[in-house]
Amino acid sequence: MTTTKDAAVTPAPAAPSPSTPSAARRLMHTVGLQNLSLILAIIVLVALIGSQNSSFFLVSNIKTIGTAVAISGLVALVQTVVIIMGGIDISLGSVAGLASVTSAMIFTATGSNAVVSVLGALVIGSICGLVNGLVVIYGRVTPLIATLASLATYKGIAQLVSNGRAQGYTGSDPFYLFLARGSLIGIPTLIWVLALVAVVIHLMLRYSRVGRNIYAVGGNDTAARLAGININEHILFVFGLAGFIAAISGLLITARTGSGQPVSGSEGLEFQAVTAAALGGAALRGGKGSIAGTILAVILLGVLVNGMTMLGFNPFWQNVAQGVLLVVAVVVQQLSSGERRVGLPK
């Protein structure tokens, strides 16, 4: 156990080998094959786009990529947690929209009180998530169907309270301005938020008791139950957390557009989040996945979308590209599991 210290600080699952491995193999062990291929894909993509359009490498463009992925990245991070637990939450885009529109409406109603509007949006997001969890546990509805239902419901509520229109104006509030356009030591606030949430969730998954139990529940829920883990508590916590983080991304939407958006900017977030998590190596059957992988996948997707825009692709290609990536990522996962190719997959 001489490499214990390395394993403790590196994000990828490290399996220290008793013999002294070569440098390349050690890199493989600490970073992992999945992450290594993502890094490779990013390098190839960057080289390709950069060779066609050199303004891709401008600091301003790199910041653009960073701020563009912050909102979808947040949802991808928490989607990873849900997927590791063996679930999925496709209502997160709607939760973000509802949080965005209510944050602006509370902001207006309280006479431009940013603190109350932020807290209000976070509470609403968390409640949305907890309701999903309750339906899954006590209604015995699979997460996919439960959150498909709430995808429609929460979106409808956001449209109802706003009459389908953008709400309020937060563009002159210093806090929202700082969120949208501010920066610390040259790095935009949006990227800070994403990085902070990533670190917290990473630490939770890897080092906290709850995080470790989430892996166990996703890996084998019977084993987890028989080992004395309260599965229901964990499901409720994870769905609540998902709603909470989706609300943060809703707040970022409000900040960036200067107003509360019921649908625009949040629609489709859940899809990007599932794609990023799957590309990042989270197994859709649960028990496996890492924040490092998801972050790499988020960067890959951000670079891809940005490059396609710069190279003048028809923007409709973006959906096609992401859809293909999602299905390829899952096909690779499933085929490597060696299941018989008969009937509906489990």
Place this chain on the structure above:
Amino acid sequence: MVDAPLLTARGVTKRFPGVLALDQVDLDLPAGNVTALMGENGAGKSTLLKILNGDYRPDGGELVMGGHVVTFSTPHDARRAGLRVIAQEPEIVPHVTVAENLYLGKLPESRGVVSQTVLRRDAAADLRRLGFDHLLDPGQIAATLSPAQRQLVEIVRALIDDPQVICFDEPTSSLSDHEIDALFAIIRRLREQGRAIAYVSHRLREVFQIADRVTVLRDGRLVGSRTVADISQDDIVRMMVGRDLSQMYRRESHQAGEEVLRLEHVTTDDVQDVSLHVRRGEIVALAGLVGAGRSELALAIAGDRPVRSGSVTAFGKVLRCKTPQDAIKVGIGLAPEERKADALVLIRSVRDNIALAVLGRLSKYGMVSDRQERKLVATYIERLNIRTPSAEQRVENLSGGNQQKVVLARWLAKESQILILDEPTRGVDVGAKAEIYSIIDQLAANGAAILMISSELPEVLGLADRIVVMQNGHVNGGLTRAEATEEKILALAMADELDTEGVPA
């Protein structure tokens, strides 16, 4: 016994990784005969049936039907050749009628349309022909059938296209006497029609009622075939047992301490009126054949299944466990039968799996202490001699024996004082078995109370201080270490309540 056998198996051999499941087994199924196939758990009966059914391809030997060598690659091939194996667990499509279930895969149709009228009429006619018309209604929705009726659907489905060779795998396990009578009537009729019938059962009484011949397997080998008229129940039991016991692990008995686990008249959805107790330092074995309700009882004690009546007492306190969490809190640890499905998180590391139940103790403010955890895990890897390249190795890459040691390590780390070990050495190779036996012995010596479920009689005899034998959810009797023999345990495990006089002394 007059005609040549309808089906003959010669030298059938089947190997699984690490196990020789069938070793040169011969089987004759003569026309107009019911041949009972008997043997302990793991003797090879199921493997043989699966080969007949085309589920498995044998590694050696051949099947001969009607003078021709046949090979079955799928159950469909077997069916076409006129051989049906009726599974113990019925496969039912729940939300359609009995009639549709009967003709599944070959629904009568004209121009792509299935006529419900024709279907019902055919089904009613077939049921009448087979003598089950008073037991099954073709129009009933399958989901509302009782377990016994489902079994009958499975049987009728197999008999509809008049197979020449029919194999029943414990067909009566969910049937009542009334239904068994109907089943036996049809088996007798099939015999008169000159069909060849194989009948797997653990119930000696039934074998004497219905079978003409008996073929006994033990450890994947053929022990012999006899005519039922020529042998007694004792003879069959003697053929089934008789493993080489000289190599067996034998543990020294320890002085048992105070009683820590007591069950009084415990009834759950699967077992009735079970009473037993276990003291510190004692190993009590729950013996019985597969399906006796032992694993279900274990789950009930561990808080995972509700106890309907009766009481479970641990350390002098009556337990009211609603979840496994409650049972674990008072010091009960369960190593379940299906290690991979129910105990281990296979895609996670040895460390994760050992520490699973003790993360609370290792945590401060919700964060697990990495240092303490690694120390604890390293301790148990060493103490139980778990062979793994590192604590970070995924459990799925370990051998069966080392996986079982990981499960044991989990409860040792939790310091559970009452351990329920369900088939602790299933799928474990011989070397690792001996290690697990000595771990169990050590645990008892250190004052743990151990309730061990095992289907391997040598293991039961070698380890247990006392043996409780179950059948059909009931306790049939208990034996002390001194009086227990393989014959006595097996006789108790097969003695139906109606036929206790058949127990050899």
